[in-house]
Amino acid sequence: MSEGKKPGFFGRLFGRGNQQQPQADAETEEALKRATHEVATSTEELEAFKERRAAEETQAEIDRIAAEAVPPEPAPEPPAPPEEAPPPPPAEVETPAHEAPPTPEEIAEGVPPAPAEPEPEHRREPVDDASYPPGPPETTLDYVEDVQEAAEESAATPSAEAPAPKQGWFQRLASGLKRSSDQITGGITSVFTKRKLDAATLDELEDVLLQADLGMDTTSAIVETLRRDRFNRDISGEDVRAVLSDEVGKALTPVARPLVIDTAHKPFVILMVGVNGSGKTTTIGKLAQKFAAEGRTVMLAAGDTFRAAAIEQLEIWGRRTGAPVVAKPAGSDASGLAFDAVTRARAEGKDVLIIDTAGRLQNRDELMSELEKIIRVIRKVDPTAPHAVLLTLDATTGQNALNQVEIFGKRAGVTGLVMTKLDGTARGGILVAIARRFGLPVHFIGVGEGVDDLQPFQASDFAAAIAGKEQ
Ligand SMILES: Nc1nc2c(ncn2[C@@H]2O[C@H](COP(=O)(O)OP(=O)(O)OP(=O)(O)O)[C@@H](O)[C@H]2O)c(=O)[nH]1
Incomplete structure (x- = not known):
């Protein structure tokens, strides 16, 4: 509120x-x-x-x-006897x-x-x-x-205004990343008050970039490039933003790799993992929509058997996208459900099966073991599966995301990343640090809850948007 x-x-x-x-x-x-x-x-x-x-x-x-x-309305007559004490709250x-x-x-x-x-x-x-x-x-x-x-406000407001025209992806990305970009470019502007680049300014710039979660490697690369090319020379905030965009682009280009559905596998099994609330179920819905739009047949497995609401949420996505959903009552064994889902998707010749899992913190050993078990059980049906293990990362978690990638990577064999909620944070720079440290493919990024707010990751767009550059 x-x-x-x-x-x-x-x-x-x-x-x-x-x-x-x-x-x-x-x-x-x-x-x-x-x-x-x-x-x-x-x-x-x-x-x-x-x-x-x-x-x-x-x-x-x-x-x-x-x-x-809510106390009862005081009755006007007869008046309440004065000696009666009010009931305790x-x-x-x-x-x-x-x-x-x-x-x-x-x-x-x-x-x-x-x-x-x-x-x-x-x-x-x-x-x-x-x-x-x-x-x-x-x-x-x-x-x-x-x-x-x-609802009350919208009922009271006459809808005379035409709906805003739909923005293109770069506009949505730029507005989603605005908080991250403002944090960085605002810092740059405040540091570059002098015209000539000196050592003190470079130190301050280093602080700004580290605070924006870009990570040591990228920060050093930017600072060293500026020291080499522009030391003691005239420089503007715009020049620095150009170097920033270049270095971020260099860090991200190797990891901007699409999720390729290998049609040799039928179904191509995608296991979705991540901490609680990172956006797994929502991402599954959006992916199902995309795959269906590409003409693929999709099946979903409601493997988050801990939350009845998660099962229902997936069933809604299933109805929307025309994808059948394999589900069991809440509390059922997630490995058993995954086994049934792979068996059924294979029998029905589906192109893609996406398996949801319950959110788990990476430091909960027993829950990570459960994830390993799900993978072992899936392999009983198809030894090559899962063909993709996607880790959804909530961008608002900042530095903790590094630890999530490390642990989920080791325990669940993560093959690619999806970063969600970049619209809700000034810490979007963390994606750059993750890219440098792990080199894992980043398949998609999300900048909102709408279906179109999840898009394949493109390094140059992201670099330009975070540096506050026009595209
Ligand atoms: N603003 C914003 N919200 C998002 C984005 N992606 C997902 N969300 C919201 O984040 C919330 C949690 O998403 P879920 O998909 O339920 O997360 P989950 O990982 O399945 O959650 P658990 O099942 O509890 O582990 C929902 O309200 C989503 O609508 C995004 O890119 N931007």
Whole structure:
């Protein structure tokens, strides 16, 4: 909820309206707001799903707490006897969202209510300090509240304005990377106040580039190029941006490799892995759409068997893209599901099978072992599979992404990367550091939640956009 915004019904109900929001993460909050807004304006089907889920999960709680928290209207007559003390305020009103009672789904599935401490394994946990949202926006009460407010506002506003024309990919990429680009170019501008390049300016530039998560190698390359070519000579911020764009392009060109579907494999099995909330399921939906548009037959496997909502989310993508979805009830064994999916996709002659997996933090050894097991079991059906293991990286996690690539790479044999949420961060430079360190192919990047916001990765576009250059 933005600063100064009047708390809505749920905020007031839960006493959150006047609380100080954590300062640490204005960036995450803004990304969440944007994501929330985009989700709210998504297609009807997804909207209906989210509303239904939000309603299911909150209705019982709302009714109960509303009944307890909202005192009855004082009856004008007869006046209440003065000696009657008001009832004590119900303790539940102060219950924070993360201690919410079990959802109807959890109750139905016999899942015990989540304790506040420690966090259960498969909830979204903070990955990198406080910069991680507590869960998908559609599962939070703030989301429900914002959707309701947005719906009221849009109902009140006459839609006289024509919709904005659809932007091309470079424009979307540039606006998605604007925060990263502003961070870097703003720093460059503030450093290059003198006309001649000297040692102090180069030191300051080094700091700016390192803070933008570009990594030591690329930072050194930029600084050394400038020292060699421009030392003690006239230089402008624009000159520096040109060198920046060149060096970023050089670092990224070797890793900008498309995901090639080898038709010798039927199905071509793609395993999607990553930490909680990094965008696996959404990316699967977008990829399914792309493959279907290319005329390929696609099957999806709802391997995130921990979250009923993830299964439902994938089923919606399946309906949208015409891809059958192999699913089992929440709580089923993920390896068994992967086995069934490969067997069925092979029997039905599908071109591509994309297997979702539950989000897991890379430092959870037992969960990483489970991932290894899924791969072993898939190989019982097809020893050459999986043919691609794609790691989705949430750009907002910054430096932690390096560790994710390292561990998932070792444990799951990652063959390529997808970086999502570049629109929600000023830390997009991390992709450059990852490229230099690991040399793994970067197949796609995402700058929003829409289907068209995930595109094949192109080094020159990214380099130009992050350096704030026109294309
Ligand atoms: N702004 C933005 N949001 C994104 C992008 N990609 C995914 N998201 C959103 O990120 C949230 C989490 O995405 P999911 O696909 O559910 O993530 P997941 O990795 O499957 O999550 P788990 O199943 O919990 O591990 C959703 O709200 C997505 O819409 C992106 O490129 N930009």
